[in-house]
Amino acid sequence: MSGHYQTVLLFGPPGVGKGTQGEILARIPGFFHSSTGSIFRSLDMNSDIGRIFYQYSSRGELVPDDVTIKIWSQHTYANTIIGLFKPDQDLLVLDGLPRNPKQAKLLYKYISVLKIINLVCRDREALFERMKKRALKQNRADDAKDEVIRRRFEVYEAETRPVLECYDPDLITEVDAMGAPAQVLSHILDAVVPIQNGHFKNPLGGT
Numbered sequence: 001m002s003g004h005y006q007t008v009l010l011f012g013p014p015g016v017g018k019g020t021q022g023e024i025l026a027r028i029p030g031f032f033h034s035s036t037g038s039i040f041r042s043l044d045m046n047s048d049i050g051r052i053f054y055q056y057s058s059r060g061e062l063v064p065d066d067v068t069i070k071i072w073s074q075h076t077y078a079n080t081i082i083g084l085f086k087p088d089q090d091l092l093v094l095d096g097l098p099r100n101p102k103q104a105k106l107l108y109k110y111i112s113v114l115k116i117i118n119l120v121c122r123d124r125e126a127l128f129e130r131m132k133k134r135a136l137k138q139n140r141a142d143d144a145k146d147e148v149i150r151r152r153f154e155v156y157e158a159e160t161r162p163v164l165e166c167y168d169p170d171l172i173t174e175v176d177a178m179g180a181p182a183q184v185l186s187h188i189l190d191a192v193v194p195i196q197n198g199h200f201k202n203p204l205g206g207t
């Protein structure tokens with residue numbers, strides 16, 4: 001192995017369901033889910049980094065790239081040390097990273113991208129509504145106000161969508177994100193299981 005984490009990117013606009021699908025995949029042996037949004041939200045909001053996160057996310061802006069990559073790489077490495085992530089057995093499922101082309105470049109030294117699942121939803125209003133519901137349930141400052149959600153969509157279009165151009169188009173599989181979660185999952189697995197079979201042994205110890 002090259003020393004890079006073997007990786008699947010979950011890609012798509014805010015509210016499209018990357019976190020939902022990532023969390024389901026995380027329950028399946030052989031996948032390790034890593035979400036920069038949840039890593040940031042788990043920080044102590046009184047720490048320096050917690051404050052930086054709040055300062056940017058509450059405006060719908062991206063956290064600066066150097067901070068993001070540093071926190072993510074330390075968090076991921078720590079998970080290898082405590083054995084939650086076994087890079088020689090597990091596919092890394094990255095959700096919310098990279099969020100701009102600069103981050104994609106900074107990640108080259110850490111990850112090999114084997115597949116990109118592009119979750120597609122053209123109905124922005126439906127995403128908007130999902131995010132408002134989520135804000136109520138999860139107490140999220142970044143989804144609470146309409147103008148912040150709108151800013152997050154603008155940032156997605158201007159900064160995040162161009163990430164797709166950083167990778168070989170053959171790696172990208174589009175998945176319709178508006179089906180039921182089980183249906184979306186089934187399409188993701190169709191794309192990802194062959195990748196897992198190609199790279200790893202059965203994580204439960206079979207062939």
Ligand code: ADP
Pocket residue numbers: 013014015018019036037038040056057058060061062063064068095096097098099103142152
């Ligand atoms: P969603 O799942 O709705 O797209 P996330 O939970 O991934 O949102 O992210 C929440 C917030 O955390 C973002 O609006 C942003 O401020 C910050 N964030 C998450 N990932 C990154 C990243 N890779 N780079 C910079 N900021 C990030």
